[in-house]
Amino acid sequence: xxxxxxxTVWDEAAQDLLSLLHDLSEEEWGRPALPxxxxxxxxxxxxxxxxxxxxxxxxxxxxxxxxxxxNQPMPIEVTRAGVAARRDRSAEELLTELERACAVRxxxxxSADLSDPKAPALGLAGELGWDMRTWxxxxxxxxxxxxQDIRRATGRPMTTATTGAAxxxxxxTAAFPAALRKLPAGTSVVAHVSGPQGRVLTARVGEDGRAxxxxxxxxxxxxxxxxEMSDETWxxxxxxxxxxADADVAVTGDADxxxxxxxxxxxxx
Numbered sequence: 001x002x003x004x005x006x007x008t009v010w011d012e013a014a015q016d017l018l019s020l021l022h023d024l025s026e027e028e029w030g031r032p033a034l035p036x037x038x039x040x041x042x043x044x045x046x047x048x049x050x051x052x053x054x055x056x057x058x059x060x061x062x063x064x065x066x067x068x069x070x071n072q073p074m075p076i077e078v079t080r081a082g083v084a085a086r087r088d089r090s091a092e093e094l095l096t097e098l099e100r101a102c103a104v105r106x107x108x109x110x111s112a113d114l115s116d117p118k119a120p121a122l123g124l125a126g127e128l129g130w131d132m133r134t135w136x137x138x139x140x141x142x143x144x145x146x147x148q149d150i151r152r153a154t155g156r157p158m159t160t161a162t163t164g165a166a167x168x169x170x171x172x173t174a175a176f177p178a179a180l181r182k183l184p185a186g187t188s189v190v191a192h193v194s195g196p197q198g199r200v201l202t203a204r205v206g207e208d209g210r211a212x213x214x215x216x217x218x219x220x221x222x223x224x225x226x227x228e229m230s231d232e233t234w235x236x237x238x239x240x241x242x243x244x245a246d247a248d249v250a251v252t253g254d255a256d257x258x259x260x261x262x263x264x265x266x267x268x269x
Contacts, residue, residue: 006136007109013143013164014102017046020147021095024154029091033153040091041083042146047098048082049142052124053135054104056097059085068129074138075128140167145239145268152241160231161196169197169231172238172267177203179264180211188224189261190216195231225253225261240266 021043029040037045048062062085066075086094113119117133120126125135144164151158159165180187180203191201202224203211216224228250229237236242244262251258 006114006140007106009140009163009167010109010136010143011106012162013140013147013167014050014106016159016162016164017143017147018095018099018102020150020156021098024091024150026091028154031153033149037083039150039153040094042149043091043094043098044083044086044089045079046143046146047086047094047101048079049124049139050098050101050105052082053122053139054101054108055123056101056104058082061085063124066128068127070129071131071134072129078124078128137171140164141171141268144168145241148235148239149241158232158235160235165197165231165235168235168238169199172235172265173199173201175238175267176201176265177211177213178267179203179261180205181264183211183257183260185209187211187257188214189227189257190224191227191229191234193229193231193234197231197235223253225251225257227251227258227261234265237262237265239268 024039029038029043031039033039033042048058052058062082064075064077064081066078089097108122112122114132114136117136118131121130121132121135130138144162145168147164148158150156160169176191180189183205185205185207188204189202193199193201200216202213202216204214204224205211229248233242233247233249237244237247244259244265247262249258249262
């Protein structure tokens with residue numbers, strides 16, 4: 001997680017999303033946003049998970065039993081059930097449910113004991129095996145990433161100068177070394193990211209096969225593969241929304257290493 005207050009991060013990401021949703025026209029709800037999902041389906045998905053977080057009773061068929069596992073990825077059958085159970089609801093009804101869930105969730109977070117990040121999360125997340133840290137970290141990611149899905153589906157520009165974007169960028173910065181997995185020891189990669197979430201990402205594979213950040217200014221003789229891209233490109237890659245072959249990335253050095261790293265940036269199920 002970033003160092004920002006988790007309530008502030010979630011609340012601002014939720015408000016940014018709601019502001020966008022209120023701006024959509026009737027025609028835009030039916031536009032394709034993700035494979036098999038329209039913009040309305042994305043709204044149904046977000047409404048489902050925020051209503052679960054708020055402790056709301058789910059519509060018939062909206063809950064499926066899944067074997068718990070510690071901090072497992074959100075099971076696809078869970079997300080599909082939540083969307084399918086809301087097929088008969090209009091976008092207006094879904095938006096009303098989402099707003100109500102966010103209001104209840106805001107109050108719950110404000111009074112919740114967040115001192116133990118390893119404590120079981122409440123509700124559905126806890127049943128799946130998630131702890132509080134994972135639940136608080138992942139909800140703003142889901143909100144911001146899907147906000148961008150809707151923006152792209154409706155011809156609106158991405159937003160990377162928000163609290164939600166900063167949170168996602170912080171999580172993806174920590175995940176960057178994992179993109180070098182299975183590469184030979186000594187492999188080094190430096191990514192220069194421009195834009196509001198601009199930063200320099202570095203990782204080097206040690207003799208133990210693990211990659212970790214390094215300081216490119218430490219004076220060591222390092223021949224690194226260098227990547228240059230915008231924050232939009234980087235975050236789309238980390239969210240699996242952009243194929244590496246279609247990404248606008250300038251590469252200096254070993255093209256094969258660059259292709260492998262770009263192909264492994266996606267850490268969002």
